[in-house]
Amino acid sequence: MTFFLSWVVYPVVVVALSLGAGLGLRRLAGSGALAGVLVLPAGMAAIVTVSALTTQFDALAELTAPCILVIAVAGFVATGRSLSQLRPARSWIWPSLAALLPAVTIAAPVVLTGKPGLTGYTRIPDLMHQLQFTQWITHSGRTIPPESAVDSSYLETVIKMLGVGYPGGAQGALGGTSALIGVDPLWSYQAFLALVAGGMGLSLYALLSTAIASRPWRALAAGVAAQPTILYSYALAAGIKELAAVAGITLVAALLFARHPGDGRPRELIPLAVATAAAFAVFNLGVLPWIGMLLAVGFAADFVTRREARRGALVRWGALTAGVAILSVPTIIVARRLAPVAGSGGPPDLGNLAAPVPAWSAVGPWLTSDHRFPLEVANAATVTYVLIGLVLAFAVLGLLWSLRRRDLRMLGLAVAAVVALVFVSRRAGPWVDLKAYTITAPLVLTLAFAGAAALWQLPRRARWLAPLAIVAIGASVLTGNALVYHDSTITPYARFVELEQIAERYAGLGPALHTTLDDYPEYLLRDVEVTGMFNPPRPGLPFRADARGGTAYTRDLDDFDPKFVQTYPLLVLRRDPTTSRPPSNYSLVTRMDYYDVWRRTAPARNVVEHVALEGERNERTARMCDDLQTDLRRAGRGARVAFAAASAAVRTGRPEFVSAGWESDDLDHFPNGPGRLKQPVTLPRGGPYAVWLRGSVGRAVRILVDGRQLAEVRLDESFPYQYIPLGRASFAPGVHDVELVRGGGSPLPSTGNDVGSDGATTRLGPLMFVPADSVTRQVQWVDGARAMQLCRGDARLDWIEIVRR
The missing domain is CATH 3.30.1490 (Dna Ligase; domain 1)
Incomplete structure (x- = not known):
């Protein structure tokens, strides 16, 4: 049912809401001010703008969903009889393709698993932070909880994000639309990203209308330009802000250059004002370099070409500025906190990157499955830079052709892309640079497609070069995206469902302690007031003097000060055959496949x-x-x-055979392709055993004991040194042969080979055999x-x- 809600009901509802809101804008501005192809992205911008307002204040936060519904219904009602014009027609086909191409690529890694979820698991904790932030602002607005009340990892994350004025336009829209159908944003997050990407495809389709006359080729170009590999890769990790920001930028450009602000009546500027306010709501001051340059180009064009009507144009530009300022009041309030961070250029460190990402990634092609690692790790540097040179040449051609034709759409994108990228990269560190590349890349790709389309102006015998160039540019981008898709990491649905059940059963009975390094339990168990390892409440976690130092992916309860453990009436523990039993005054009250819940039954x-x-x-x-x-x-x-x-767990011994190409790190092994690993285990007595695999598995892995299959694991990904239950079986005493067999790849997501060293989908560790009578x-x-x-x-x-x- 969750899958149906997330991937059928939710997209239909959001499209309907965006359509209603967009029609309302069209009615307010006049039909000539908002082209039909831009109704949906403009409606989404209206939803973002309204959500930014309601989620600013505690008193309005829980009205976010009703307000979104009201503006959508009002739009349909205001349109009235004109709704009959919305009947499907042939003219819908190509804009729909432009929207579907990026939406499908964002959705595919999750949809093709057949289970709800999202991508980017174990890659970066930012996605979990986004969900926690979404949950808070749609229920409590931007009210900062007092530090004395911060007793859980959830509140610790929230107070940090609110304290720096974190932008929340997209998160507010996600939370509000999810609330309308009663689904947790965790399950609708990926669908929301897909819809945002689809809206960007429509905006780019409109922007390319003068550069590419052929609708089919324009749809293909717009659909690919909306998903340059660096943006696609980052969006699948945690890029809700960046994806929404560039969707806002392209919408602003499409509206700005379709009808100059200096023309027409002030009411016709309403969609542009809403789109601009939405762009600021999702990225705050960070979007200013791009939006500022677009508006500067539009303003300059108006005053150069309309000398005799400058006063009227100035009035209309003033009206636009006032409209944006009024609609951006929530953003301006938040900007006061964000300004010191933005002014300093953001964090100077690498974030979760293994090395700085080069600015060349902003061109479009980037042939690696994981942008965090250099191209050299993927052995793809040479071919990638050849493709970058090709695409960049077409982008320059697109710029020159636009200058000749005075195509302000392409000229505006070029100025915004170059100036903004140079401005940001000269002031920021590698982590913020990456965000700038993700935002700039769709603009550069759009120019490249415009340059390819310019080849249609060649003599008739050479015009075939234009579609060939468009296909080549598209293929260079989609090849990188296929690599990202294939190696994407997927959230473990079964584990998350268990956490949801625990949260429902024990809500309000916490606080609880969770000792495994995993960010999502901190979100899913927020109603149990859980303290986790990622963002523990200040002043931090008190460890015993002889506990392991540094970051540990799983913590034994005996690593902590015993008095600290005793402050928690509940312990929610990831099952692990090697860890300590909780203290004597805790009793096991719930056992699931992956998690145990222990309750304190006697005073500390x-x-x-x-x-x-x-x-x-x-x-x-x-x-x-x-x-x-x-x-x-x-x-x-x-x-x-x-x-x-x-x-009493018995661990498998050192491997007797490991396939060539598999890398090893002590007891862990990292397959770089199909193969097998063979290792012995000596069981001291016969009988039933519970069997566990330490590892993180994407592509299917079969586990055989003495030649007979014990289990098959697929899409069960974890942080390092955490265990996957394989089930129970009976064995005779003595030595047994254990084999792990990893087959060939498939077109399904998360079945590739990790580029880097984290082993998110390819880590295979030892097996543990635990006598069934000593599991508890x-x-x-x-x-x-x-x-x-x-x-x-x-x-x-x-x-x-x-x-x-």
Whole structure:
């Protein structure tokens, strides 16, 4: 049902809302002021502008969805009988193709899995931040919670984003439209991106109307120009702002140059004012270099070509400026916080990049499946730069041809692309530079397609070069996009559904602690007030002195100060056969395939001492046992000793065979293609075992034991060193052969080979075999008289506690 809501109902509803809002704008401005092809993107801009206003204030935030619905319905009502003109016609075919091409490429990685979700999992936490921000502003506006109330990772993220004046136009529109059909923005996010990309395709189709007369070729050019590889790759990671910003920029350009602000009546400027305000709402001050140059070109053109009517033109430009200022009041309020960050050029670091992305990526082609790594890692530098040279040559030709024809559409795009890119890149660091490249790339590609179309002016025998050039440019971009699509990472639907169920069951019963490095539980468990490892509430997480330093992808409970753990009435833990059992006063209340929920069932003060152990034999020294006896006496009469046995998991041994081309890092292996890995496991006793694989899997991997298939895993991606349950099976005692078999690729998403070293879809680690009767380790008790016998024995223990009754 969630898939149907996300990928059928939601797109239909948003298109209908955009159509209604766009028709309303057309009615206000007059039919001649808004071309039919721009009605949908202009309507989306209206939704963004309204959402930016309502999500600014706590009192209006929850009215975002009703307000969006009202403006859409009002648009349909105002259009009245003219709605009959909206019947499908042949003229719809080519604009629809221009919209569908980028929308389908954004949607495909998720839709083709057959399950709801989104791309970019494990690549960057920004996407989770966007969802948390969306959730907050559509319920509470931009009200900043007091720091004393920040008791969860969700609120910690929200307060940081609100504190810097983070732009929220697109997120507000996402949250408001999602609320109308009752779906979490997590599930509609990717569809929203696809719709935004489709709107950009329509705007580019309008912009290319004077450069490419043929509607089919114009549709192809616009559909490809809306998805340059660097933008496509970043959009699939976390680029809601960047994608929405360039959609806004292209809409502003299409409206600005279709009818000069110096012409007509002031009311005809309403769509342009709304589009400009929407662009500022989604990217705030960051969009100013592009929008500013477009408006400067339009203003200059009006005053150069209309000398005799400059006063009237100035009045209309003043009306446009006033309209944008009024509609941008929420953005202006937010800009006060953002200005210091924007003025400094943004963060100077690499963000999640392995190396700075070159400015050449803004041309269009970029033949790598992961923009975070240099082209050399993908062995594609030479061919990529050849294609860049080809596309750039056509972009220059497009500029020269536009100068000759005085095509302000293309000239405006050229000026905005060059000036804005130079301005931003000279002041910013690599991370902000990347954002500038993603925004500039569609403008450069549009110029390149215009240049290719100029070849139709050659003598008749050579005109075939024009469609050939358009196809070549398109192919150079779509090849890179195919690589990105094939290697995209997908959110694990089954795991997320479990988290949703936990959130529903335990809402309001937190706070809870989650000890695995994973950003999405911090969003999905927000109603349980979860503290996670990505964004823990300040002052941070108190670790024991002997805990592992640095970043750990999974934390054992015994890494933390025991008193800190005891402050949480709930523990939501990713199942892991190697980790410690929670303290004795926690009981398992929910077990799922991937997650356990433990509830504190006795007061924290009852646990006098918690001694973490490593599970090794003879690790307990005489000094440790003497200290235990001393602490036991201090605890008073009736105090007892609780203990838990160490994990009985048996790990597979070192591989006996690894296919050529597979890389290894200690116990983890990274397949660079099809192949297999063979390793032994020695089981101490026969019977049923629960089996786990440490890894992150995109393309299907089969797990065989003694030649018989135990399980097949596909699209179960995780951060490093986290486990995937494979099920249960019975085995005889002794040595068994375990094989991991990875087949060939397929056209499906997330089935490629990782370019970089994170192993998001190709990490295969050891297997763990856990006797079924020890999967849940029970707490055992001894009285004080037998405590020393336990301590000085050789039993493998997880921990020992002194517990007061």
